[in-house]
Amino acid sequence: MTETKGTGMMTDTSEWRSHHEAAILPALGRPQRLLVRGEGVRVWDEAGREYVDLLAGIAVNALGHAHSAVVGALTDQASTLGHISNFFASPPQIALAERVLALAQAPSGSSVYFSNSGAEANEAALKITRRTGRSKIVAVEGSFHGRTMGALALTAKAAYREPFDPGVPGVVHVPFGDEAALRAAVDADTAAVVLEPIQGESGVRRHPAGYMRAAREATDAVGALLVLDEVQTGIGRTGSWFAFQQSEIGEGITPDVVTLAKGLGGGMPIGATLTFGERITQLLQPGQHGSTFSGNPLATAVGLAVLTTVQEQELLAHAADLGARARSALAALPQITEVTGAGLLIGMELRDGNAKAVADAALEAGWIVNPVTPTRLRLAPPLIITDDQLLGFADALPGIIASAAHSGAGAEGAA
Template sequence: MSAGELGAVTAGPPATSEQWTRRYGDALMNTFGTPRGVLVRGEGPYVWDADGRRYLDLLGGIAVTVLGHAHPTLTAAVSAQLGTLGHVSNFFATPNQVALAERLLALARAPQGSRVFFTNSGTEAVEGLVKMTRMTGRTRILAQEGAFHGRTMGALALTHKRAYREPFEPLPPGVEFLPFGDAAALEAAMDDDVAAIVLELVQGEAGVRPLPPGFWALARRLADRHGALLALDEVQTGIGRTGEWFAFQHPDLGAGVQPDVMTLAKGLGAGFPIGAVIGFGAAGSLLGPGQHGTTFGGNPVAAAAGLATLGVIERDGLLAQARDLGTRLTRALAQLPVVSDVRGRGLLLGAQLRAPAAARVADLAMEAGYIVNPVTADTLRLAPPLILTWDQVAGFVDLLAGLTPADLEEAR
């Protein structure tokens, strides 16, 4: 298509959100339902819709846009790399690919022998994790009730929600779901036939639920005792989201105890699609030549985005900012009459309401210019850019402060 032909596609008066939504319904599969809006641009923590309305993006593309929108360093890195070398396939290596793998291993303080496999998404990273568990010669996997690990077939087998699973059964066998955070259940289920324990330190999709203190360390001991892998899904919690590079580095969440396998995505490219699965130590050699592959994974543009993202987080002190703002926001939300509990860490927070009115409150927030996620019937999930400031988010706190328990009852 020539430049003139491309211009013809976008010529004429701008379409409204209503018009775009109608066209969306006619052109795209109905896998996500009706969009909440049509967004056309972003800057920092803000986005604008096709009708010109501005919103503070407190969801961050579901914990993805850690640098906000149109960050100049990320934009420059991606543009420069795409103008130099965009894709080569994995028959060849590129400096960006190698440098990003080395950087991730260093940030995770991974031991000698650790290795990285790059993917395009979190669910693909989990697929790699599943394959790694099969290479142990065992097929039994212990997961948690409330877990969400993705929607491809292997990842879906680890995802607990029945509504996601049932239409596609039979799924890959061997997965057992244990009561969330139940130490006794985990101990009772462990045996020498277990290939892996798969955990999220904070379950985002289940309402931002952290595992109980000590559970991760117990899982590490049991995995070691029975020769199983301890696998950690940090797709949502990794890359600074909780105020550390990875959630397992929090003393009270992961006790600093390393997993054998860890998956990453979402914030790693700050909006550019990239994921990774890391094998720590001996687990880095579980997959050999021909046993896994990807056409686009670790391509030079995605790797450039990953390197730029990590660089900005370090340069601008965004880990500390996520910790500090998360603490302040948690305290402010916990004092509100309509909030019964605040869970999470850093800038992955779940504000539990005193009634199952999260969907209506999210609608009210959007009408007022704030994007949040009613992740469960009574919980709002916040996963904003790490560049967010208190002055920007204070208005959202004020909005919730203006609600009363009676307002929640009316919204039910």
Template sequence: MSKHPTASTAGSNVSWNTAWRALYAGAVMNTFGTPGRVLVRGEGTHVWDVDGNELIDLLAGIAVNCLGHAHPALVAAITEQLNTLGHISNLFTSPAQVTLAEVLADLVFPVEPQFARAFLANSGTEANEAAFKIARRHGGPSRPRILALEEAFHGRTIGALALTHKAAYREPFEPLPGGVEFLPAGDVDALRSALGTDVAALFVEPIQGEAGVRPLPAGYLEAARELTSAAGALLIIDEVQTGMGRTGAWMAHHLLAPDVVPDVVTLAKGLGGGMPIGAAVATGAAAELLGPGQHGTTFGGNPVAAKAALAVIETIETDGLLERVTALGDRWATELAAVPGVTEVRGAGLLRGIGLADSVGPAPEVASELDRRGFIVNAPRPDTLRLAPPFILSDADADAFTRELADVLAGRAAA
């Protein structure tokens, strides 16, 4: 007999969120803590929980649902493909897989896409695993060192975790794959000192999302490209959170350092608009480093996920959403920065970190209050709120959040 809560098994005043969360605690491994709500429906930039509460989604599944929820173009593409051909093994290919790889080469490496190749995976951490293996193949045993940045987050699988800086994530699973060293983010002198002919690769995020939405300082990516090239090392840019239009450009490094051409770029999150898909896109010699049998995935590049990604890309292009992300992001950032209690607004486009003064923090408490008022955000750091809403966010919903944030912070400052 089902244990799921129903109207006949609980009183009229039941909180369905509470009932389902109790079941969650007994059924799902406790890797995420207690969920805040049980969501059952989404439309555009709004979602509804199991108790019927409506919220404005300003996090988009952490930079995933770039077209919002139940977007007609995405639903149609997935439905059509699933009705035609769902899963196939990688003993075969499909037009959707090949077309997506070609399109990604154009988006990531627009100057010379003909030299690029894509490995399609299912998530950002898998994309970074592929990039890690590309780095290991580059130079072999003569290049045992890999460099990453302090405060970096590249994923939670063992390889990607070795590239992730936070001790609380790393230490329970040590020993991790060796050879990874962390450098202060944005410190060119430290990078220059660390690089040598024994370094295989440098991994960077152009904007460090889990660090509180912190862009690398101007000139750092250019220096990183110059120094890695001189040392014969690969430059690998993690665009899992920042890519696919999130900053108002297809790739954040196109916006922040337009002349920089990395060797490998990793993608996921917004790439599928909610469907699980990731990609490692490499160019030049790096694109040829993984051969048959050296990497693989059962579900990566499946026709449904690939078709979803193509629909996302086409919709962003035809609906002018890159321009929308830039215009709304710039205006909103200016207005949010003027709210009393906000110390700064970092980031670009619709990836923003709102720094909070000590007098109104901590940020997790502010995020909880905003949730109670109908806005989904999160707090990646004790002093920072993160916004990563769908690209289709309306001016009215953005303005409503600004007003509510101002009211919440004013109340906390007065308390």
């Protein structure tokens, strides 16, 4: 086995898989490729093969790979102050918190808790809900909120939860889209309702009209909190800073708590839990939660650079416009029966199913996509993607599907 000196980069293509299997916990599954370099929306594997990345690390790389703003912010901050623990504050930490609250149009008295991932952001939200004195949480079938123990309890998929039962108690999952079931489940014992404005793992599903408003009304009626998980949909992914800010998605509601991660760091690990208003902010008191790396200067400096770049390059409008045109182009294909999503979060139902085989064929053809269910593909490309790159995939998809059909391969995909 050979490595590039000083980098640990493996250059012997015949052996990297066995080294991965010998060193990496098998819970992560078998990787599809060994990627060694990225630039913009493209990545390359160890053999020099090029791919257009239409998944962006599962909606993480908002500015693509090796973006100058991210590299510059990371380099500058690392040369001055990298880590200080939560015993101290840093300028980028405070600045990023203020910027995020302003973009969320959060009221006076709101606040931000920084963490390292979307699951951690949801763990903080869960602890906030417990401080109401109640323990019942209403979540929705098809939801995904993370794999740490608290977030896992909120996550609907039994295959994720059951190997670790008994989990955190008190969570009730109601059927997707059933407003009556939602209202019936929210009672005087309910601490919170937790929702994704658009469900990612279940195939990029939007709630039916009136559902988000019903969630707000039901929680208000009993004094419960409304928590929105915008880990995947936030930071421009749907064409606005937050999905709930779009009237057709959020229906004019104001949440109590919002969680973020993924695109916020543009590739750096960071999560954020936003509390809306003084009453919610005061639920967690000093010493009741924390993280060694919370709001570390490196991650928050990069987060600031991401937000600034998205704003300066008008990527919200770009995501909304190109996403709409891409969904229209995909919906016109006879091989596709449904296209869902908003902005650059796109799901598509394959007429003949077998999403895993189609994703495999796409990878062979140089496109990275996600078989999010057995019959649906998910796209979540960098916000900087060009018309030619995304619409080019729509043009290539019929041939990819035909190639997958000829291969006769396929199995259930995973998010």
